Amino acid sequence: MASLATWVGSLALGVSLLSGTASAADLAIALGSIGRDVDEMRGQLDAFQKATGHTVRIVTMPASTTDQFGQYRLWLSAGNKDVDVYRTDVIWAPQLAANLVDLTDAMKDVVGQHLPAVIQSQTVDGKLVAMPLFGDAPALYYRKDLLEKYGREIPETWKELTETAKLIQDGERQAGNAQLNGFVFQGAAYEGLTCDALEWVASNGGGQIVSPEGEITINNPKAAEALDLAKSWVGTIAPQGVLGYMEEESRGVWQTGNAVFMRNWPYAYPLSQSDDSPVKGKFDAVPLPAGDSGKSAACLGGWNLAISQFSENKDAAIELVKFLTSAESQKSRALGTARLPTIPALYDDPEIKEKQPLVAKWKEVFENATPRPSAPTKAKYNEVSQQFWTAANKTLAGQGTAAANLEDLERQLRRLKRNAW
Numbered sequence: 001m002a003s004l005a006t007w008v009g010s011l012a013l014g015v016s017l018l019s020g021t022a023s024a025a026d027l028a029i030a031l032g033s034i035g036r037d038v039d040e041m042r043g044q045l046d047a048f049q050k051a052t053g054h055t056v057r058i059v060t061m062p063a064s065t066t067d068q069f070g071q072y073r074l075w076l077s078a079g080n081k082d083v084d085v086y087r088t089d090v091i092w093a094p095q096l097a098a099n100l101v102d103l104t105d106a107m108k109d110v111v112g113q114h115l116p117a118v119i120q121s122q123t124v125d126g127k128l129v130a131m132p133l134f135g136d137a138p139a140l141y142y143r144k145d146l147l148e149k150y151g152r153e154i155p156e157t158w159k160e161l162t163e164t165a166k167l168i169q170d171g172e173r174q175a176g177n178a179q180l181n182g183f184v185f186q187g188a189a190y191e192g193l194t195c196d197a198l199e200w201v202a203s204n205g206g207g208q209i210v211s212p213e214g215e216i217t218i219n220n221p222k223a224a225e226a227l228d229l230a231k232s233w234v235g236t237i238a239p240q241g242v243l244g245y246m247e248e249e250s251r252g253v254w255q256t257g258n259a260v261f262m263r264n265w266p267y268a269y270p271l272s273q274s275d276d277s278p279v280k281g282k283f284d285a286v287p288l289p290a291g292d293s294g295k296s297a298a299c300l301g302g303w304n305l306a307i308s309q310f311s312e313n314k315d316a317a318i319e320l321v322k323f324l325t326s327a328e329s330q331k332s333r334a335l336g337t338a339r340l341p342t343i344p345a346l347y348d349d350p351e352i353k354e355k356q357p358l359v360a361k362w363k364e365v366f367e368n369a370t371p372r373p374s375a376p377t378k379a380k381y382n383e384v385s386q387q388f389w390t391a392a393n394k395t396l397a398g399q400g401t402a403a404a405n406l407e408d409l410e411r412q413l414r415r416l417k418r419n420a421w
């Protein structure tokens with residue numbers, strides 16, 4: 001029975017019968033829980049189990065990428081054998097590389113299908129440490145009905161967003177809609193705020209915190225101006241609570257109909273369009289606004305699959321990673337959850353175009369997204385990001401001006417860098 005299942009699975013996966021996947025393995029995959037990701041993964045794992053005879057258990061992690069990273073780093077440095085496959089954030093490759101399996105050989109027939117830049121981002125010193133599961137690049141979600149009611153255009157700059165959000169929030173509150181907020185985003189002190197704040201700064205011409213060449217650039221007037229504007233939102237167009245919001249808290253406010261605008265990733269689109277969603281049919285999504293002295297910048301996100309060097313089932317884990325990152329799986333993931341394919345050909349798929357309009361129009365935004373400085377700062381990225389999100393969160397909370405906090409941040413980053421990253 002097991003060998004028949006293995007045979008069927010090998011055919012389904014295009015894996016050679018000679019590849020030596022003789023006996024069924026019990027695998028475990030660790031992944032964070034945002035939106036429908038865990039459900040969607042379970043569905044794909046069931047198909048994999050059926051095709052191969054391997055069983056796969058999900059180790060569900062907290063929603064925050066920062067919390068996941070801390071746990072994975074501990075497990076990997078302790079040689080944990082209980083997790084075979086990790087779902088890894090696009091920024092982690094250089095920091096976890098030492099404990100991950102080199103997939104270069106195993107994936108040589110399939111890497112060519114994916115966007116070269118994504119494969120590049122998961123390659124550390126010539127070693128491919130993770131395969132792309134999906135890409136990510138955020139959108140500005142807006143309420144079509146409210147913009148129409150107040151005769152406002154979709155904002156193209158953050159200042160326009162500020163004005164429109166205020167106008168509609170004031171109007172609606174006066175009309176008795178006390179819960180309505182102008183804008184929700186991710187303001188909690190974690191990696192998500194690094195993404196949001198990088199977008200404010202980069203879209204205002206304030207750079208990428210650390211340049212691709214490794215130079216610390218964050219302490220500049222355009223960056224300060226962008227953070228000051230964001231600070232002005234807290235307690236006016238954004239609730240005070242935004243200082244503790246991650247993705248799902250923002251979506252909670254938005255999806256119950258209590259926000260005019262939301263910054264979030266594409267996964268929120270089909271959820272907001274679901275039958276029981278109060279905002280169904282009332283919204284759309286466009287690229288994020290630009291600063292006054294820059295152009296729209298979307299933080300490059302995305303998730304990958306990596307195999308632990310401590311896994312005792314590496315062959316089966318490789319089969320699993322191939323299966324989950326294949327064109328078929330990426331298509332089904334895009335259709336089910338609007339997670340962006342990293343295989344460019346899928347953006348022309350008629351079914352995706354019809355059923356997930358945001359995915360179909362997001363190829364360019366994704367391909368032009370602004371990376372966080374994880375490549376230049378290498379193993380120190382997490383600390384760099386932590387210093388940045390702390391400075392941003394303090395500024396939003398009114399603890400020090402943007403200029404003073406950025407000056408302090410520059411000092412911290414110089415200390416971290418010393419002579420080289």
Ligand code: GLC
Nearest residue numbers: 065089090136191192301302
């Ligand atoms: C999304 C992105 C990821 C990013 C995270 C921040 O999940 O895909 O790259 O780090 O948001 O919260």
